[in-house]
Amino acid sequence: MRVRFAPSPTGMLHIGGARTALYNWLAARGSGGSLVLRIEDTDRERSTPENVEQILDALRWLELDWDEGPFSQAERGPEHADAVRQLVDSGHAYEDDGAIRFRVPDEGEIAIDDVIRGEVRFPLGALQDFVIQRSDGTPLYNLAVAVDDRDMGVTHVIRGDDHLSNTPRQALMLDALGAGRPVYAHLPLLHGPDGKKLSKRHGAASVQELRETGYLPEAVRNYIALLGWGDPESTTFFSTDDLVSAFDLGRVSRSPAVFDEQKLRWMNGRYMRELPVPDLRERIERRVGRDVPEEAVAISQEKLQTLADFWPLAGFLVEPQPVDEKAWEKVMTNGGPEHLRAARDALAAVEPFDAAGVEAALRAVVERLGVKPKDVFQPVRVAISGTTVSPGIFESVAALGRDETLQRVETALQRAGAPSA
RNA sequence: GGGGGCGUGGUCUAGCGGUUCAGGACACCGGCCUUUCACGCCGGGGAUCGCGGGUUCGAAUCCCGUCGCCCCUACCA
Numbered sequence: 259m260r261v262r263f264a265p266s267p268t269g270m271l272h273i274g275g276a277r278t279a280l281y282n283w284l285a286a287r288g289s290g291g292s293l294v295l296r297i298e299d300t301d302r303e304r305s306t307p308e309n310v311e312q313i314l315d316a317l318r319w320l321e322l323d324w325d326e327g328p329f330s331q332a333e334r335g336p337e338h339a340d341a342v343r344q345l346v347d348s349g350h351a352y353e354d355d356g357a358i359r360f361r362v363p364d365e366g367e368i369a370i371d372d373v374i375r376g377e378v379r380f381p382l383g384a385l386q387d388f389v390i391q392r393s394d395g396t397p398l399y400n401l402a403v404a405v406d407d408r409d410m411g412v413t414h415v416i417r418g419d420d421h422l423s424n425t426p427r428q429a430l431m432l433d434a435l436g437a438g439r440p441v442y443a444h445l446p447l448l449h450g451p452d453g454k455k456l457s458k459r460h461g462a463a464s465v466q467e468l469r470e471t472g473y474l475p476e477a478v479r480n481y482i483a484l485l486g487w488g489d490p491e492s493t494t495f496f497s498t499d500d501l502v503s504a505f506d507l508g509r510v511s512r513s514p515a516v517f518d519e520q521k522l523r524w525m526n527g528r529y530m531r532e533l534p535v536p537d538l539r540e541r542i543e544r545r546v547g548r549d550v551p552e553e554a555v556a557i558s559q560e561k562l563q564t565l566a567d568f569w570p571l572a573g574f575l576v577e578p579q580p581v582d583e584k585a586w587e588k589v590m591t592n593g594g595p596e597h598l599r600a601a602r603d604a605l606a607a608v609e610p611f612d613a614a615g616v617e618a619a620l621r622a623v624v625e626r627l628g629v630k631p632k633d634v635f636q637p638v639r640v641a642i643s644g645t646t647v648s649p650g651i652f653e654s655v656a657a658l659g660r661d662e663t664l665q666r667v668e669t670a671l672q673r674a675g676a677p678s679a
Numbered sequence: 680g681g682g683g684g685c686g687u688g689g690u691c692u693a694g695c696g697g698u699u700c701a702g703g704a705c706a707c708c709g710g711c712c713u714u715u716c717a718c719g720c721c722g723g724g725g726a727u728c729g730c731g732g733g734u735u736c737g738a739a740u741c742c743c744g745u746c747g748c749c750c751c752u753a754c755c756a
Contacts, residue, residue, distance in 0.1 A: 264756095265756095266755085266756045268756085298756060299756095300755090300756075301755055301756060354754095355754085356754085357754050358754095359754095375684075375685095378683070378684080379683090380682065380683065381681095381682070383681090383682090384681055384682040384683090384752080385682080385751095385752080386752070388752090388753090389753080389754050390754095391754080392754040393754060394754080396754090398753090398754070398755085398756090399755070399756050400756090402756095403756090418750090419684065419685085419749085419750065420749085420750050420751075420756095421750085421751090421756090422683065422684065422750070422751080423682075423683055423684085423750055423751030423752075424750095424751065424756095425683095426682095426683090427751095444684085446684090446685075447685095447749070447750080449748095449749085481691095484691065484692075484704090485691065485692095486691090486692095487692090488691080488692045488693065488703095489693090490693070490694085491693085491703090492692065492693050492702075492703040492704075493703090494692095494703080494704055494705095511691095511692080512684080512685060512686095513684095513685050513686065513687095514685070514686095514748085514749070515690085515691060515692090516689095516690055516691075517690095517691095518689095518690050518691065518705065518706080520690085520705065520706060521690075521691070521704080521705040521706075522705095523705095524704090524705060524706085525704095525705085527717090527718085531718075560717070560718050560719090561716065561717045561718070562717090563717085567717095571716080571717090585715095589715095617714095620714085624714095630714090631713085631714050632713095632714050632715075633714095634714085635714035635715075636714070636715065638714090639714075639715065640715095645715090646715050646716080647715055647716045647717085648715070648716080649716090649717095650714075650715095651714055651715080652714085
C-alpha cells in the first residue's frame with residue numbers, strides 16, 4: 259500500500275487535515291506500506307515557503323513521519339504538460355481560448371469504488387468539459403492530482419469527502435491516460451461546534467493552536483483518530499501502536515463529525531496523568547521556558563488537563579505570584595490573619611518539613627483553634643500561592659520549603675496589617 | 680438549477696433483520712471523597728435511531744419517497 263497526504267499550503271494545518279494525515283499514516287504503517295508527502299501548490303498565490311513549513315511543522319509535532327517528499331506539485335510542470343499533450347493527441351482534450359479542456363463524454367456514467375462509501379455512480383452528462391491547463395500553460399488541480407498519483411505509484415487515495423465529486427474527473431483522466439485507478443477512500447468532513455464546516459477561515463482549531471493550548475501530540479492523535487472511526491468494542495484509549503494495528507479504513511464512518519474540544523481536554527488530562535513525572539516535567543519546562551522543580555510537577559499532575567494549566571496552578575512554586583484580590587478578601591477576613599499566624603508558628607517548628615509533617619502541624623492548629631480545616635488551610639494557601647486554587651496544601655507547603663513558606667506567610671501577615679508577633 | 684454524499688441523545692461513536700438493539704465515551708445533574716480546584720468512585724436525566732411509507736412474523740438495521748445539512752458544478756485546491 260502506498261498512500262499520500264497532499265495538503266495545499268494555506269498556512270495552518272487544521273484538524274481536518276491533521277486527521278486525513280493521521281489516517282493516511284495509520285494506513286501506511288499498518289500495512290507496511292509507505293506514505294508520500296506532496297504539497298499541492300499549483301496555485302502559486304497561496305503557496306509560500308512559510309506556509310509549507312507550517313504544514314511540515316504541524317506534522318512533525320504530531321509525530322507523523324513520511325517516507326518520501328515533500329514533493330512540490332508545482333515543480334512537476336513538465337510531467338503535467340506531457341500528460342496534457344498526450345490527452346490532446348489522443349483526442350481526449352482540446353484547446354479552448356488558449357486553455358486546454360478535457361472532453362467528457364456526453365452520455366453514460368462512471369462508477370467509482372470507494373472503500374468507505376461503496377460504489378458511487380456519476381452520470382457523465384452532468385459533468386462539463388473541464389479545464390486541465392490554464393492558458394498560461396500551467397496545470398490545474400484535477401490534472402496534477404491524477405498525474406502525480408499515477409507517477410508516484412499511489413495505490414490508495416485517502417482524502418476528505420469534499421473531493422468525492424472531483425473523483426470522476428480524475429478517474430476519467432487516468433482512464434484516458436491508460437493508467438490504472440487507485441483505490442479511493444473518502445473521509446467524512448469535520449465540522450465545528452457551530453455545525454459549520456471546519457476550515458482555516460471558520461472556527462479554526464488548527465494543529466498549531468492545539469499545540470499552543472498545551473495538548474499532547476499523542477492525545478491529539480488519539481482524539482482525532484476517533485473522529486470518524488471507532489472499533490467494535492468502542493475502545494476510547496489507543497496507544498499509537500494499538501491505533502496502527504486496530505485502524506481499519508473500511509470501518510471509517512461516512513457522516514461528518516464535530517470537533518469537541520471539551521472531550522479533547524478530558525482525554526489530554528488522562529494522558530497527562532499517565533506520563534512519568536520526569537517526562538511531564540520536561541514538557542512543562544519546554545513550554546514555560548524555564549526550569550521547574552520536579553516536586554512542583556509531581557504534586558500538580560493530577561490536576562492538569564493541559565500543559566498550559568501548570569503555571570496558573572503551580573507557578574507559585576517557581577516564583578511568587580501576584581495576589582488575587584478576590585481570593586484575599588475571601589479568606590483573610592473572619593480571623594484569617596489570626597489563623598495564619600498560628601499556622602506560621604506551627605510550621606516554624608515542623609520537623610521534618612515534609613507533607614506529612616506539615617499536615618500534622620496544620621491539623622493540630624485546626625484542633626487547637628477549634629475552627630474548620632479550611633479556616634486555616636485557605637489563608638495559608640493564599641499566603642503562599644496568592645490564590646485559592648493550588649495543588650494539595652500540605653504538599654505545596656512542603657515543596658516550597660520552610661524558609662520560603664515562612665517568608666511568604668510573613669509577607670501576607672504584614673499585608674493583612676496583623677501584628678506578626 | 681444539475682450531480683454527489685450524509686442523517687443513532689448536545690457531541691464522538693457501537694450496532695448492520697430477532698438473546699436488553701438502543702450499548703460506551705465527553706458534556707450535564709445529584710451524591711461520596713474533601714483543605715481549594717481537580718482527580719477518582721457511585722447514581723441520574725437525555726435518542727423510538729431525520730420524517731413518511733413499504734418489505735417482513737419481526738427493521739435503527741432492507742427498499743422507495745420526503746426533508747435537512749454538506750460537497751462538486753472556477754483558467755482555486
